Amino acid sequence: MGKGKVISVVSAKGGVGKTVVSLNLALSLLRDYGKRVLAIDTNMTSPNLHLYLGIIDIIPFGIHHALKEPKIANDCIYIHTSSGLHMLPAPLTKTEKIGLENLKDVVDELRDRYDFIIIDTAPNIEKDLRDIIQASDEILLVVNPWLPIIVSNLRVVKVAEEHGVPIKVVVNKSGRDRAEMSDEEIRDSLGYKVFAKIPVDLEVYRGVEKRKPLIICNPKARASVAIRNLAKLIVKN
Ligand SMILES: Nc1ncnc2c1ncn2[C@@H]1O[C@H](COP(=O)(O)OP(=O)(O)OP(=O)(O)O)[C@@H](O)[C@H]1O
Numbered sequence: 001m002g003k004g005k006v007i008s009v010v011s012a013k014g015g016v017g018k019t020v021v022s023l024n025l026a027l028s029l030l031r032d033y034g035k036r037v038l039a040i041d042t043n044m045t046s047p048n049l050h051l052y053l054g055i056i057d058i059i060p061f062g063i064h065h066a067l068k069e070p071k072i073a074n075d076c077i078y079i080h081t082s083s084g085l086h087m088l089p090a091p092l093t094k095t096e097k098i099g100l101e102n103l104k105d106v107v108d109e110l111r112d113r114y115d116f117i118i119i120d121t122a123p124n125i126e127k128d129l130r131d132i133i134q135a136s137d138e139i140l141l142v143v144n145p146w147l148p149i150i151v152s153n154l155r156v157v158k159v160a161e162e163h164g165v166p167i168k169v170v171v172n173k174s175g176r177d178r179a180e181m182s183d184e185e186i187r188d189s190l191g192y193k194v195f196a197k198i199p200v201d202l203e204v205y206r207g208v209e210k211r212k213p214l215i216i217c218n219p220k221a222r223a224s225v226a227i228r229n230l231a232k233l234i235v236k237n
């Protein structure tokens with residue numbers, strides 16, 4: 001069995017669409033491509049991967065337990081029955097600061113069991129950024145096509161480059177504003193060409209509000225098609 005690929009979905013800014021991309025990418029890899037997928041939520045301040053899936057019950061185990069004792073990571077996995085997605089959710093109420101120093105040990109413990117491990121991350125990550133990048137085989141850098149968001153992500157690019165971790169740029173919420181940055185401007189600013197584009201789509205917003213994953217409840221929505229295409233490119237690469 002080959003080793004799974006660890007892809008972290010990162011952005012310096014909040015609200016750009018990291019969780020929407022992580023969750024729907026994980027679901028597309030699982031459902032459209034039959035891959036074995038684990039989704040990990042490392043957003044301890046506002047964990048919402050499981051909320052976006054519609055899970056409202058208290059989940060007894062999660063990433064916080066696995067980070068404390070990576071050897072038991074496999075016992076902390078939650079299986080979402082209706083979608084089939086395996087996940088390590090983040091705690092809804094946290095009582096202590098949980099660092100990500102052991103994230104690499106957690107993914108190394110689990111990677112043989114999966115084809116892809118998709119890691120959703122928090123915005124404004126400082127020290128955690130290095131731990132996330134060191135645990136990853138690849139970074140999906142999620143941006144919106146607006147200058148302040150692009151500029152604030154230059155540090156993520158720098159740290160990923162320092163660690164030799166490849167970056168794929170995903171532009172989410174495109175097409176909202178005629179004044180938005182072009183693909184060429186984004187490439188010139190970040191130093192990487194745009195790998196995938198996801199349009200702004202009211203269906204994403206509706207799905208999140210209804211706690212129904214977009215690609216399951218609306219697989220033909222424009223944003224679903226774009227995320228499923230992203231999954232296809234990731235399977236090929
Ligand atoms: N392509 C899109 N079209 C329309 N709305 C979108 C799109 N992508 C994300 N959104 C909306 O933007 C909001 C933020 O999305 P999401 O929670 O995925 O961002 P995030 O980067 O994970 O935020 P945080 O940093 O707080 O974790 C949500 O209300 C979501 O519905």
Ligand SMILES: [Mg+2]
Nearest residue numbers: 018019043048
């Ligand atoms: Mg999020």
